[in-house]
Amino acid sequence: MPDQPSRYDILFEPVEIGPVTAPNRFYQVPHCNGLGHVHPHAEAANRKVKAEGGWGVVCTQEAEIHPSSEIWPAMEARIWDDRDLPALRLMTDAVHEHGALAGIELVYNGHHAPNRYSRVPPMAPSSIPVDCHDPVQAREMTRRDIRNLRQWYVDAARRARQVGFDIIYVYAGHDMTLLQHFLTPRYNQRQDEYGGSLVNRVRLVHETLSDVKEAVGDTCGIAFRFAVDELLGEHGIRCEDEGREIVRLLAEVPDLWDVNVSDWSNDSATARFEPQEGYQQPFTAFVKSETSKPVVAVGRFTAPDAMVTRIRQGVLDLIGCARASIADPWLPNKVRDGHVEDIRECIGCNICVASDNLMSPIRCTQNPTAGEEWRRGWHPEHTDQLPGTTSALVVGAGPAGLECAMQLAKRGADVVLAERSAEFGGRSLLESKLPGLASWIRVRDYRLHQLQKMPNVQLLPGNHLALEDIDESAFDHVYVATGARWRSCGRGRQHPTGISMSPGHLPVLTPDDILAGVETAASVIVYDDDHYYMGGVIAEALRQHGSQVALVTPAAHVSSWTINTLELERVQRHLHALGISIWLNHEVSLIEQGGVVVEQVYSQRQRTLAADAICLVTSREPQDDLYRSLIEHQQRVDTGATVQAIGDCYAPSTIAAAVFGGHQAARLPGIPLDQDSAIFTRQLPAL
Ligand code: ADP
Ligand code: SF4
Secondary structure: OOOOOOOOHHHHHOOOEEEEEEEEOOEOOOOOOOOHOHHHHHHHHHHHHHOOOOOOEEEEEEEEEEOOOOOOOOEEOOOOOOHHHHHHHHHHHHOOOOOOOOEEEEEOOOHHOOOOOOOOOOEEEOEEEEOOOOOOEEEEEHHHHHHHHHHHHHHHHHHHHOOOOEEEEEEEEEOOHHHHHHHHOOOOOOOOOOOOHHHHHHHHHHHHHHHHHHHHHHOOOOEEEEEEEEOOHHHOOOOHHHHHHHHHHHHHOOOEEEEEEHHHHOOOOOOOOOOOOOHHHHHHHHHHHHHHOOEEEEEOOOEEEEEEHHHHOHHHHHHHHEEHHHHHHHHHHHOOOOOOHHHOOOOOOOHHHHHHHOOOOOOOOOOOOOOOOOOOOOOOOOOOOOOOOOEEEEOOHHHHHHHHHHHHHHHOEEEEEOOOOOOOOHHHHHHHHOOOOHHHHHHHHHHHHHHHOOOEEEEEEOOOOHHHHHHHHHHHEEOOOOOOEEOOOOOOOEEEOOOOOOOOOOOOEOOOHHHHHOOOEEEEEEEEOOOHHHHHHHHHHHOOOEEEEEEOOOOOOOHHHHHHOHHHHHHHHHHHHHHHOOOEEEEEEEEEEEEEEEEEEOOOEEEEEEEEEEEOOOEEEEEEEEHHHHHHHHHHHOOOOEEOHHHHOOOOOOOHHHHHHHHHHHHHOOHHHHHHHHOOOOOOOOO
């Protein structure tokens, strides 16, 4: 730690949260990680690295308090009874080992929980269908149910204290929690003392907070996580009226206010739609003026200066981070040690959120070790040194090549990184120029900065390598990370052999052409059979350049996979607002002169759409010629080097997958990537 005072010292001041004291202001708010009660060792290890990395408070994800409200198969935490405690103890011990406080977010999900596992009919303030599309309706709670719920909260809080948690949450946020549902007349149509006036609607939250405080508040800090604004205008709670009133009514009841906006897609907005750090501040800033208790809030903070500003402005006491702590578990230590430029900044892509929504262990575009701390033993900052002297050539400096080269160099290898273009970055460089994706350049910037600092790295921009340029015998390992290109034949899910094109057909473009700045036409059809972000952002880019754009997709939504990144609704609204005409449930069946024939996928009804060009966003072709020729050469001449393809050149996927592949290859030089699945540790049920 530097001896000189630093402008970041304020971030390292302790903060009292009721009877406990956070050692600093870095606060990892509760966030899901797809591990939870199903993968307790992995859960503990994932939280542990954050405590080790300097976070003063490290929380669980939501922890279900009772089987009558569970969201199986989501991998949340669970504290139904004493049998859940040993798994939770792994986490609290791991967090305490590094001097951090451990927090647990007790939850009762109400009509957000279809109870697929327990099969108990869910409960809600008033009778209403569950919010997923399961054919299940929640029943209206009786007064007895309310008494039971209060007791379950107390029981869970006592267990949480017993197992070592320092901060215990009462949770009313994200439009996923019964306590929030009680607050809003949208869901609470009760006629008794728990419905009607605001004071009545707040009653259950007040009682629950008071119960929990009485039960464990002498030794634990009681946090209240509350969505001050639902971003539904007059149809929901707004920070300028009821949101503020609720804070006033409960101001001194909890020991800590953890405030945000609802629903989850608003709280965890992507950088594409909320590019600014601290984007929640306009909604949450008032809270400190209504309470003397400490306040924590999030806003995808990654820059310590922005954090300091919030503290000095008197807007926050603790800097809440979920994604920033996933992308860089070591962020606080880097600030403390004066290595701010080494922070691996979150790019705001929500791949982490997607993994949770897909009930899979967490993954992160920027941090390939996220979720791998226990099963692969990966640490976000430390790797073993390679034995002896190792030399490696990495061809291609996109996300995969950059990550691979960086990790190899950190492990002590002498690394040559050759890139065809004058600028490093590959697709992270190109795609960061697309609308809303500017922050994606952080994938390149972090890695390039690290590489530029290391003396054992030779960077060769503007070097297009072919087989004859490579002397494999000069290296122990050769990695080919030459990426992939979008196909111009339309091959994809809907047309596995490509799309028919008649003579004299329209000019066919791909996203690579648009990214390369090819002149576009006055009217362009974008055909999206990829279903992630690319079809939507290419349509937007074309619109920005003045083209008339129609987006055709065989799916029922534009960019349908973005439901997992919480962007689906925003994508639909945004593209409509841009004036892009949208053809859902349609495939392009023929590209012809002057237009395309589209076909409704269910009725097979055809019609022709006129256009000057079509941009096909269907699938990508691995650029693996160099890899194949190296392998063939290896078969003829034993050069002694291992040759591996990584990233999109190996199998096109997300940037997160490319970074992961590059990292994995550098951890296990010379070991085929598909063998790694036999290497990771599995948590098996004890029989
Ligand atoms: P990934 O996502 O797998 O990292 P990218 O497409 O982002 O893939 O990056 C691949 C990089 O490889 C691009 O920057 C491209 O310019 C570079 N590249 C492709 N072929 C060669 C080659 N033969 N020699 C050097 N660089 C290459
Ligand atoms: Fe940030 Fe993306 Fe990593 Fe999530 S996956 S923490 S949004 S970089």
